[in-house]
Amino acid sequence: MTTQSAAGSRYRLFLERFPVRRFVLVLLALVIAYGGAAGSIATLRAGRFSGEVWANLFISGVARGSVYAIIALGYTLVYGILFIINFAHGEVFMAGAFTAYFVAVGLASKGMLESNPIISIGILFVVSSLVSMGVAILLERIAYRPLRGAPRLVPLITAIGASLFLQYTFRGFYGANARAYPTIPAIQGTWEIGSFPVQKVHLISILGAVALWLVLFWIVERTRVGREMRAVGEDREIAALMGVDVDRTIVFTFGIGGALAGAAGILYVFLFNQVIFTMGFFPGLKAFTAAVLGGIGSITGAALGGLILGILETVGPNLFLDGAGVPSPNQLIPIVAFGILVLVLIFLPGGFLGAPDDKSRA
Amino acid sequence: MSHLLDVKGLSIRFGGVQAVNKVDFHADPGEIVGVIGPNGAGKTTLFNIITGFYSPDEGTMIFDGHNISGLKPNALTRLGMARTFQSVRLFNAMTVLENAMVGQHTRTKAGVWGALTRSSKTKSEEDRIRERAREVLAFFGDRLSGREDALASDLAYADRRRLEIARAMATDAKLLLLDEPAAGMNPAEKDGLISQIGRLRSELGYSIILIEHDMPVIKSVSDRVVALDHGEKITEGTYDEVSTNKQVIEAYLGKAAEESHL
Amino acid sequence: MTPELRRSVRQGLIGGAVVLYLASVGMLVAFDARAIITNVVNFATVLIVITFAAFGYLAGRPGKGGEPAQPFLLAGAVTGAVAGATVGVVAVLVDFLITGLEWDVRSMWTSVSPTLMELLSFGQSPIVGALLMTLLGFTAGLAAGSLHLATTITRKVILLGLMAFVFGALGAPLFKVMLDGMHIPNRWLFDRDGLTITGAIVLFAAFGLARLGSFRVGGPRQALLKVPGTSEKNLRWVISVLALLGIAVLPWIVNDFVSDVLGFVGLYILLGLGLNIVVGFAGLLDLGYVAFYAVGAYSVAILTARSSYLVGGSVTAPAVAGYTNFWVAVPITILIAVVIGVAIGAPVLRLRGDYLAIVTLGFGEIIRTLVLSDWLKAKFGGPQGLTEVAAVPFFGLNTRDPQILYYLIYAFAGLALFISYRLKTSRVGRAWAAMREDEDIAEGMGVSVIKYKLLAFATGAAVGSLGGAFFAAKLSVANPGSFTLLVSINVLAVVVLGGIGSIPGVVVGSLVLVGLPELLREFGEFRLHIYGAILIAIMILKPEGLIPDKRRALELHQPDHQPEKSVLSAEATEGIQ
Known part of the structure; x- marks a missing residue:
């Protein structure tokens, strides 16, 4: 048996009291901050990029971030009321954009994309949103509803399975090849803002995202069903006692998250022009990162997180890494996204706008 | 200075609420201290701070001569402190015996190497763990001993409470912190509990701090009673002193009055 | 419409949707290349039949108190027929889209190939094909529904026999290689990549009878223990040694x-x-x-x-x-x-x-x-x-x-x-x-x-x-x-498949x-x-996996009591609010 003195030796107690984790974290933070700052300074000193390049990177970052933000809303809504990470949300996003591709091709063959761009784009948004919404609702019904109240690990594994299943389902439906969206001439080129040229697609994505975000905000804050969503998120049982139809509310949440993902899918193809069955996975993960960054469960947080992530992704590698002599820094974009995810979860698990950490050590 | 546990000026805040406010508190070797107070008085929060689950905003804590602030629950267990929980929390997927065996964790050493080689040392250690676990189960008579291979989740409610105490005993603690051990028990079971708590001290030499709402239990076992309300210690003394204290009565009655008002 | 009938129809529609799903992701066509009984039936058809039968079986399941909720045969048959009809009707519609409206369906749904259309209509005209599909559904559903009338033992014997036959056929290439490697003649059992008709009957009968036999003595383990001189302990030894060998x-x-x-x-x-x-x-x-x-x-x-x-x-x-x-x-x-x-x-x-x-x-x-x-x-x-x-x-x-x-x-x-x-x-x-x-x-x-x-x-x-x-x-x-x-x-x-926490589960999971x-x-x-x-x-049906670890299985079935924030008592919650 351990003797008393060993159990309580000063040395051992000191070691246990020493906040090893915090120490490591602070050290890590310092290293990263130093690296980032040194890289940035070196990049700016070298002056390889003009102010205009930076501005363009910034705007494309905002545009990209807007798309992340809209996808992130789906994660946040579902997490906010069910406390599960809907890992397959990226695939919901893919489903809409991929299906709408065929509509776009149909429209293009009729010349609609040229003659009636606004109506065509409207149709694309509707189709994509409806498909994604349908997939999201089916997903809830088949994969998640039977698992309410199961240990955390269970729906998470299901979600991973669902992600894989949906990817390969759509591969089976529409084939394994990447397909290029037909171009919509009306949104090509640039607009001059002041004397500064901004790509039309960037501006449209940003404005579209703002509109979608406002609609969602209105639904959640001002409508009856939004109130019910918040009530279910607060306490499912009490909400049910108060007469809220919990199942319907959850279906609605998945549906609206899906519809937003579908709409984001169209914004995404404006920016990246291509669809393939795997296209949802990484944007999905990045959107999740955005949701966590802003504070999961918070609608404003999702927007904020998306923007920050988008900007860091486009500006970050060039700013931090280029000057540090790293070749082809844009290859390392995934590291920015995942690095942020890891760091946020370590340092700020509640995100920027999430609930503050409580005092429990456990 | 000879207090077993000595806590001074303990405070913790959750958001805007001062859950525990400058509480001084001590327990001596071989003493049974009762902690009372209405719901939300900060009793369990106090336990959570003492046992290392929360870190306090202010205050010092000395246990058995060691400064224990900043230590994690597992280190405190090793130093000789063990607790039970208000809402019984057993390892439900484990058997009764295994639950008690977990309690021996800090008193034993076998690591990966021991597990792989299964040396005679490891084996005898494992035997000792089992023996000690049986010993603590036997304290509660047949109710636990007779069912050592049953799953913890299959036990009756009162037995689950007993097993939780047994598991705490298995840590070879000096000080047991029991959080509402009598909750949900019927009068006969409460009487049994009262005598068992008494025996824990007289036969086995444990010091005990218990939170309890049940006044007869507090009255029968406590040497000293501490009353909390709104996170502050309002008084301290023998049961008779505390139970006639005006503030204490107000704290309880005030609460009752409010409730009847609703 | 009685509730029972409505339920059967609903099950049938889902069953039909499952088959259509399998068709539209390309599985049916791909699996058609795999023979079950060479020159008689391919895996695609067997898969369709299994789906119909499974839904027919489910629809015909007796109600909770053991009381038959409805006539089994009818429920199974209706379900199967509805499922078959669903598939048939959709096939006819798609055929109309392709031949009637000349829409190139395949440019979107890449799996809708001529082969698939032929497969779904059994090589007949679309309408005849749809009728045949409905008939197939009806028969499969009827047969599956009637299983409920049999005793538990009969049901299990038939199911094991069928499983042995299907898996034996799917594994034919592997088993053939192994038998060849051991120089055991197997032409009577396997023909190229599938079973022969004799082989199918033999497999079905052999496994069915073995199961029946093991029921007589209370399960395979008990059957082995009946052999003189065996005990739990040396049985385990024998099995381990055999596995190692x-x-x-x-x-x-x-x-x-x-x-x-x-x-x-x-x-x-x-x-x-x-x-x-x-x-x-x-x-x-x-x-x-x-x-x-x-x-x-x-x-x-x-x-x-x-x-x-x-x-x-x-x-x-x-x-x-x-x-x-x-x-x-x-x-x-x-x-x-x-x-x-x-x-x-x-x-x-x-x-x-x-x-x-x-x-x-x-x-x-x-x-x-x-x-x-x-x-x-x-x-x-x-x-x-x-x-x-x-x-x-x-x-x-x-x-x-x-x-x-x-x-x-x-x-x-x-x-x-x-x-x-x-x-x-x-x-x-x-x-x-x-x-x-x-x-x-x-x-x-x-x-x-x-x-x-x-x-x-x-x-x-x-x-x-x-x-x-x-x-x-x-x-x-x-x-x-x-x-x-x-x-x-x-x-x-x-x-996960083998069973979270289960050591033998990992082995089985890897093999599968x-x-x-x-x-x-x-x-x-x-x-x-x-x-x-x-x-x-x-995760939905059996979260503990195929070979569950006992303790882990219990944990996975416990409801999630962990509160959202790690809070140790109600009191602390009050404190936070």
């Missing part, structure tokens, strides 16, 4: 290809056992497990490679590199993996379960991205990776030969198995079990949560890196393409998920698709 002789009765597949299965057993320690024992969902596999492969590659890029060219070689003996490299590799495991684990282990999963996934991707990048190309070879990794030196044997490497891999898998068992049943295993069930309480009982989580991470990393080391030595390369997220998910699927798709090439294409379906289905 089986593993030992297996490479010699199958061909090189199958040995190679078995080698992969062994590799996945190794990886699965490693992940099982992390997920199953310690309860930490690690989605970046591939990182350790990659660390193992790359470390061994760097240490042992005779790679030209290291020696020649303008690229600078790492400080310690090349030409190290594999057996010297392995302990170094394991050490590196453990260090990386602890370094990754230490900052994140306090995170809640689902966040931990995502963070580990992130780490896995970070490591892959780094390895792929131009930035570190000098160290890791970029997208091409490292080549010319040395073979495992082993008493001068050629370990690139799958049959030889097989033994090495299984020896280490056996070691991992031993380690798993010993850890699980020790003080360490008990601490893990306590921790994964209730972290707070485990810590309250003196278990240092950080220490035991790190221990699990490190042990898992060590085992995983061992897998990577063999992988690199087996293929003689280590490149980033082999270390994608999908590997992590595959290993997770292996663990890694072995079968390699052997059944038609399935290979749909491997990930099916993995996804399995992960969902297992």
Whole structure:
């Protein structure tokens, strides 16, 4: 048996009291901050990029971030009321954009994309949103509803399975090849803002995202069903006692998250022009990162997180890494996204706008 | 200075609420201290701070001569402190015996190497763990001993409470912190509990701090009673002193009055 | 419409939708290439029949109190017929779209090929095909529904017979190779890649009768115990010895290809056992497990490679590199993996379960991205990776030969198995079990949560890196393409299918998920698709897996009582509000 003195030796107690984790974290933070700052300074000193390049990177970052933000809303809504990470949300996003591709091709063959761009784009948004919404609702019904109240690990594994299943389902439906969206001439080129040229697609994505975000905000804050969503998120049982139809509310949440993902899918193809069955996975993960960054469960947080992530992704590698002599820094974009995810979860698990950490050590 | 546990000026805040406010508190070797107070008085929060689950905003804590602030629950267990929980929390997927065996964790050493080689040392250690676990189960008579291979989740409610105490005993603690051990028990079971708590001290030499709402239990076992309300210690003394204290009565009655008002 | 009828119709519609799904993702056409009874019936048709029958069976299930909720035959038949009609009607519609409206359906739904249309209409005109499909549904549903009328024993006997027949047919190529390897004549049983009619009858009858026989004595185990001189204990011994013997002789009765597949299965057993320690024992969902596999492969590659890029060219070689003996490299590799495991684990282990999963996934991707990048190309070879990794030196044997490497891999898998068992049943295993069930309480009982989580991470990393080391030595390369997220998910699927926390489960999971798709090439294409379906289905229907670990099964069925915020009492909640 351990003797008393060993159990309580000063040395051992000191070691246990020493906040090893915090120490490591602070050290890590310092290293990263130093690296980032040194890289940035070196990049700016070298002056390889003009102010205009930076501005363009910034705007494309905002545009990209807007798309992340809209996808992130789906994660946040579902997490906010069910406390599960809907890992397959990226695939919901893919489903809409991929299906709408065929509509776009149909429209293009009729010349609609040229003659009636606004109506065509409207149709694309509707189709994509409806498909994604349908997939999201089916997903809830088949994969998640039977698992309410199961240990955390269970729906998470299901979600991973669902992600894989949906990817390969759509591969089976529409084939394994990447397909290029037909171009919509009306949104090509640039607009001059002041004397500064901004790509039309960037501006449209940003404005579209703002509109979608406002609609969602209105639904959640001002409508009856939004109130019910918040009530279910607060306490499912009490909400049910108060007469809220919990199942319907959850279906609605998945549906609206899906519809937003579908709409984001169209914004995404404006920016990246291509669809393939795997296209949802990484944007999905990045959107999740955005949701966590802003504070999961918070609608404003999702927007904020998306923007920050988008900007860091486009500006970050060039700013931090280029000057540090790293070749082809844009290859390392995934590291920015995942690095942020890891760091946020370590340092700020509640995100920027999430609930503050409580005092429990456990 | 000879207090077993000595806590001074303990405070913790959750958001805007001062859950525990400058509480001084001590327990001596071989003493049974009762902690009372209405719901939300900060009793369990106090336990959570003492046992290392929360870190306090202010205050010092000395246990058995060691400064224990900043230590994690597992280190405190090793130093000789063990607790039970208000809402019984057993390892439900484990058997009764295994639950008690977990309690021996800090008193034993076998690591990966021991597990792989299964040396005679490891084996005898494992035997000792089992023996000690049986010993603590036997304290509660047949109710636990007779069912050592049953799953913890299959036990009756009162037995689950007993097993939780047994598991705490298995840590070879000096000080047991029991959080509402009598909750949900019927009068006969409460009487049994009262005598068992008494025996824990007289036969086995444990010091005990218990939170309890049940006044007869507090009255029968406590040497000293501490009353909390709104996170502050309002008084301290023998049961008779505390139970006639005006503030204490107000704290309880005030609460009752409010409730009847609703 | 009575509720019973409505239920049957609904089940039938779902059944039809399932068949249509299988058709539209291309499974039916792909599986049509696989014969069940050669020249008689292919797997696609069998799959359709199984679907109809399954829904007919479900619809005909008696109500809760054992009382028949409705006439079984009718329910089954209606369900089957509705399912068949659904498929038939949709097929007719699609045919109309293609031939009538001349819409090129295939430009969108790539799987809607002429072959599929022919398959769904049994080579007849669309309308006749639809009628035949309805008839098929009706018959299958009727037969399945009538199973409810039979006694439990009869039902089980028939089901096992049918399963034996289907699996026997699916496994025909493998079994044929094995029988050939043992010089057992099998022309009467197998014909090319399917069964003969005789073979089908024999398999059905043999397994059915065996099941019937075992019922007589109360199950197969009891049947064996009836043999004089056996007891539980020596029965277990006999089974273990037989299993070992089986593993030992297996490479010699199958061909090189199958040995190679078995080698992969062994590799996945190794990886699965490693992940099982992390997920199953310690309860930490690690989605970046591939990182350790990659660390193992790359470390061994760097240490042992005779790679030209290291020696020649303008690229600078790492400080310690090349030409190290594999057996010297392995302990170094394991050490590196453990260090990386602890370094990754230490900052994140306090995170809640689902966040931990995502963070580990992130780490896995970070490591892959780094390895792929131009930035570190000098160290890791970029997208091409490292080549010319040395073979495992082993008493001068050629370990690139799958049959030889097989033994090495299984020896280490056996070691991992031993380690798993010993850890699980020790003080360490008990601490893990306590921790994964209730972290707070485990810590309250003196278990240092950080220490035991790190221990699990490190042990898992060590085992995983061992897998990577063999992988690199087996293929003689280590490149980033082999270390994608999908590997992590595959290993997770292996663990989940077998049963989280279950050691024999890992073996079974690897055989089923890694072995079968390699052997059944038609399935290979749909491997990930099916993995996804399995992960969902297992979690919903049987979260404890095929071979459940007893304790883990209990935990997985416990409702989630962990509060959202880690709060230890109601009082503290009040405090927070």
